[in-house]
Amino acid sequence: MSNRSDYLVIGAGISGAAVAAELAEIGSATLVEMEERPGYHSSGRSAALYTPNYGPASVRAIVAASAEFYRNPMPGFVDHPLLTPRQAMSFVPAGFEAKIDEAMAVATPATPLQEISPDQACKLAPLLKREAVARAVLDPHVMDMDAGAIHQGFLKLLKHRGGQTFTDHRITALERKGSQWHATTSSGAQFAAPIVINAGGAWADEIGRMAGMRAIGLQPMRRTAIIIASDPVLAPPTMPAVDDGATEAYVKLDAGRLMASLGDATPSPPCDAQPEDLDMAMIVDWLERNTHLTVKRIEHSWAGLRSFVADHCPVVGFDRAGDGFFWLAGQGGYGIMLAAALGRLSRSLIENDRIPADLAARGLSAANLSPDRCRL
Ligand SMILES: Cc1cc2nc3c(=O)[nH]c(=O)nc-3n(C[C@H](O)[C@H](O)[C@H](O)COP(=O)(O)OP(=O)(O)OC[C@H]3O[C@@H](n4cnc5c(N)ncnc54)[C@H](O)[C@@H]3O)c2cc1C
Structure with a gap:
């Protein structure tokens, strides 16, 4: 098989799907x-x-620019809301109180955090043990995202645009041969x-x-x-996502169940990542120390x-070394949060070497995102 197009996008995760859908509006796009x-x-696999x-x-x-699209996608993208109110509540145990001041200080002015009392925190999230909470803060701006629908929406849009x-x-x-990139696949196909x-x-x-x-x-x-059974008394449907500001572990409602994670970040080679027994045991231990939940089964x-x-910002732009x-x-x-605006931004850089005006107005420049900055 041999396929020729104007744009060849490698990787059909949410990022590839979003940019391919954008590019399909200005040329022929192939997503592999x-x-x-x-x-x-x-x-x-996201939260x-x-x-x-x-x-x-x-x-x-x-993220703020993407939210505008997720709140108000074009007609036909999906037939239900992509963002629904959730809120998030961060608590810290005694000894870590300063973390709440740090979190409040770095909140974006447009989306401020509100300190709440430990009693209010336990009322919002009855699963929390009162003794685990020395201070707490509420982020009312956090939403649940329908990540699957967003991804499918971009794939559908790509198809619709040819x-x-x-x-x-x-x-x-x-x-690179002459004016074209030539890609070979494991199946022998050529793009x-x-x-x-x-x-x-x-x-x-x-x-x-x-x-x-x-x-x-x-x-x-x-x-x-991990996903475990929920309990509507300990975790009512309105419960905010709850995270431990001292350790980054979190627990949140997930389609009537509870999802929990240590918030771990273990360096790995690129691979089909699998959960490790020790990490799962540590999540259960965190849950049982900080909440009234007893985990009978994962x-x-x-x-x-x-x-x-290194700087935790995305890398978006042409490589100077590669035509x-x-x-x-x-x-x-x-x-997931970034995909809509990053797809649009990528298209604009590819099409006219420019950051879209609304993103530039938010303080973004090509230099913030350029691959060159990673090699300084
Ligand atoms: C536990 C967890 C929780 C998270 N929670 C959130 C959250 O709450 N909110 C949020 O916004 N983000 C969250 N994220 C992050 C988010 O999931 C990722 O940033 C996002 O999915 C990255 O998308 P991607 O398309 O870049 O990568 P991927 O989805 O990994 O897509 C890359 C694709 O490229 C393909 N590929 C690779 N090499 C080749 C090749 N040689 N040929 C063809 N195809 C190839 C791969 O198969 C893969 O499908 C979370 C992530 C994890 C793991």
Whole structure:
């Protein structure tokens, strides 16, 4: 099989799907995925939370721009709300009280946090043991995101705009010949395009190397999560997501169950991340020390990779060394929130070498995101 298009996007996670859908409006776009379905890796393994006070300033600016799309997507994107109110509450045990001041100080002015009393915290989240809470803060701006619907929405939009998605095609070689990139896949198929977008998630540096680019220093970090039975008295449907500001562990409602994680970040090579027994045992231990829950059974568990470069901001832009080689990597723990605005921003950089005006007005510049900054 041989396929030619204007844009070849590698990786059908949420980032690749969003940028391919954007590019399909200005040319022919092909999206290639090594797994048998899009979203098998990080995009299908997130906590699906919209947290506008999380991450460095550039991330928050892009997240705020994405939210405008998620709140009001174009007609036909999905038939139900993508963001629904959830709130998040952060508590700290005695000895860590200063962390609450730190969190309040770094909150974005447009989305301020509110300190609440330990008693109010336990009222909002009855599962918490009162003695675990010395101070607490509420983030009323946190929302549940329908990550699956967002991803499917972009894939559907790509198709609607005439783009093609190929799964089960692992790109194993990338070569620039004349005006085109030529990609070979494990199945022997060939893809060619003048512009390649590297949206390979944890594999982005590997894909860059294939094309002869210098690494951006991407580090995938494993995070493990478990699902356990809920209890409507201890975790009423209105309960905010609850996180421990001292350790970063968290627990939240997930379709009538509870999802919990240590908030761990263990360096890993790019791989099909799997949960480790020790991490799961530590999540259960955290839950039983801080909440009234008794974990009888872990119903489901998974691990996923969050991939960061040194400054924890995404890497978006053409590589100076590679004619038509575009990076869209390093979405870390924010990739679902970022996807809509990053897709639009990537299109604008590819089409006219410009940051969209609304994102520039939020203080973003091409230099903030450029692959070159990772190599200084
Ligand atoms: C436990 C956990 C909780 C998270 N919680 C949140 C959250 O609450 N909110 C949020 O916004 N984000 C969250 N994230 C982060 C978010 O999931 C990621 O930032 C996002 O999914 C990254 O998307 P991606 O498309 O860049 O990567 P991926 O989804 O990993 O997609 C990359 C794709 O590239 C493909 N690929 C790689 N190499 C090749 C190749 N050679 N040929 C073809 N295809 C290839 C892979 O198979 C993969 O499908 C969380 C992540 C984890 C693990």
